[in-house]
Amino acid sequence: MLAELRGLNEECGVFGIWGHEEASQLTYYGLHALQHRGQEGAGIATKNGKGLLVKKGEGLVNEVFSGDSLKGLTGNSAIGQVRYTTEDGRGAENVQPLVFRSTTGSMAIAHNGNLINAQELKESLEKQGSIFQTTSDTEVLAHLIKKSAGGALTQRDRVKKALSMLKGAFAFVLLTEEGLMVAQDPNAMRPLSLGKLGDAWVVASETCAFDLIGAETIRSVEPGELIIINNKGLQSDRFAEAGDRAMCSMEYVYFSRPDSDIDGINIHMARKRCGKQLAKEVQIEADVVTGVPDSSISAAIGFSEESGIPYELGLIKNRYVGRTFIQPTQAMRERGVKLKLSPVQQVVAGKRVVMVDDSIVRGTTSKRIVKMLRDAGATEVHVVIAAPPLVSPCFYGVDISTDSDLIATGRSVEEVRDLIAADSLTFLSAEGMLKAIGRSPEMKNCGQCLACFTGEYPTEIYADTVLPHEKELSR
Structure with missing residues (x-):
């Protein structure tokens, strides 16, 4: 996430x-x-x-x-x-x-x-x-x-x-x-x-x-x-x-509020369609679908509607805790994750759970949530991500400035699944994401920046935007 x-x-x-x-x-x-x-x-x-x-x-x-x-x-x-x-x-x-x-x-x-x-x-x-x-x-x-x-x-x-x-x-x-x-x-x-x-x-x-x-x-x-x-x-x-x-894809995936529209496309409906498309791309036998609050709820509802698996509030967000990614230090994020979410034991206990999330960056938070659901009694935890894997740094405002920030870089989906200890892991395809959001196929990149998913940047990347150890890796 x-x-x-x-x-x-x-x-x-x-x-x-x-x-x-x-x-x-x-x-x-x-x-x-x-x-x-x-x-x-x-x-x-x-x-x-x-x-x-x-x-x-x-x-x-x-x-x-x-x-x-x-x-x-x-x-x-x-x-x-x-x-x-x-x-x-x-x-x-x-x-x-x-x-x-x-x-x-x-x-x-x-x-x-x-x-x-x-x-x-x-x-x-x-x-x-x-x-x-x-x-x-x-x-x-x-x-x-x-x-x-x-x-x-x-x-x-x-x-x-x-x-x-x-x-x-x-x-x-x-x-x-x-x-x-x-x-x-x-x-x-x-x-x-x-x-x-x-x-x-x-x-x-x-x-x-x-x-x-x-x-x-x-x-x-x-x-x-x-x-x-x-x-x-x-x-x-x-x-x-x-x-x-080349609108930033992360605006649709995570940043923007669900009630906002970008280029006439409503964020909630776009995320919901991503969830529906994700359900078409994967077949999972499960008992309940839950989303990681808040940006994944829309996709979780779409996944539930398309798959026929009931949607439930399996994770509850503490409204008095700010978004953990806003916290400026790693130590604060560590505490923030524990304070931010609580599993609903009576919803997930004894159930095969589909956990819908917007993305996986480092994998540490996803791993904790999977463990949290298992500790609450979930018999299986299947993680589905309503976006493609993040594999490349972003130089346009999102602070994923090195490959070392990204768990999916250089790893297969199965290797990432093993690291977060999920029973299965599925990412939405880039084509499925663009189709679900509603971008015109006639537009280059369908009107979105896909750099963090593909490594293809819409502008020239200047040397001073790349961190020193990243320059070493590129030599």
Whole structure:
């Protein structure tokens, strides 16, 4: 399960709104809806006609914005972010939005994703005199915009020029004193949607944020698109030609909330269809199907419906324990797994159990859950995974940055089964996953990034994105 991930690098949630008198309050609610995307930091920046205001801090949304803290964030436009950080990116200075002030104007930036050429750009900028205050990739964009200032270039042109130099997966929201800018990478690898609330425009990483504030979903932001929203309305521009759409498959498998839609595809229904497809690809004789809460429940229901094996709540999640993959250290994850799940003994005792999960990363958590079910009296535990095996590192924001993080790399399915001590182990085929999600077969990669399953990356991978020991392995 993705609880075994060491963490996420820039896997965050962003929100923006232009033209509403309750901008900061609506951003607060929008960030609540996106809280699952990051639990270590939150921030909001607003524009009030006199400049940009910002409040941010480490912790959950309701911890950072407690009491009357929103009252000072006046204005009719705002952006916000919930953040997860790796150990290298921890610290209050990296919490976004980042605000940059200069004699030519102020700008606030929030970002979801990972720039694969960030180090190369930082080194070049430092040689030109730039001094970085954070370790965040987000700051790179601000420096690039500033370096292009002057001459006859408009602010829009400067932003376009800077964005065109970025490589990787990114969804940016930028707030200035003149407008709100929204940018999506040329492959649309991170989710970003546009909505409308009355006369106000809103953007968010997931459409569940629109549902919470009562906004209407308009569309997904297009690959390579730059949207400019100001008092004149909304204008769509382009900073790069659209590449082959390659939305992160893990958004469908795990990251996104079940009530969100990506490119018009509902996450719950996609996961449910994956479960149905999985049941078509494997024949198991069992007494009960259960899913690992929460992201696997939809697939477990689909597996049950297609196989005819009854679905039961065989595992219960402690709602007062955060997602274990959000925890930044291995020791905290170890304790988190034990606190997070409890088997329902009367459901699984004496039964042949099908345990549906979204993925297996390291295998340690899967092994513990299998043992947990056996200790509760399950006579057999059959593990079925509603995604293909994870065999390759990700350099686009998910912190599976080396092969050593992945139990399936270099091992057969039977070897992985033996390591997690299950009676059987089955993964959904890549073809079955794409078919179930509903991607068009005419699109390259069917519109999704499959790199972690296939090792085929949709962009060039720069040398500075690969860890040192990974470089040694590739020689």
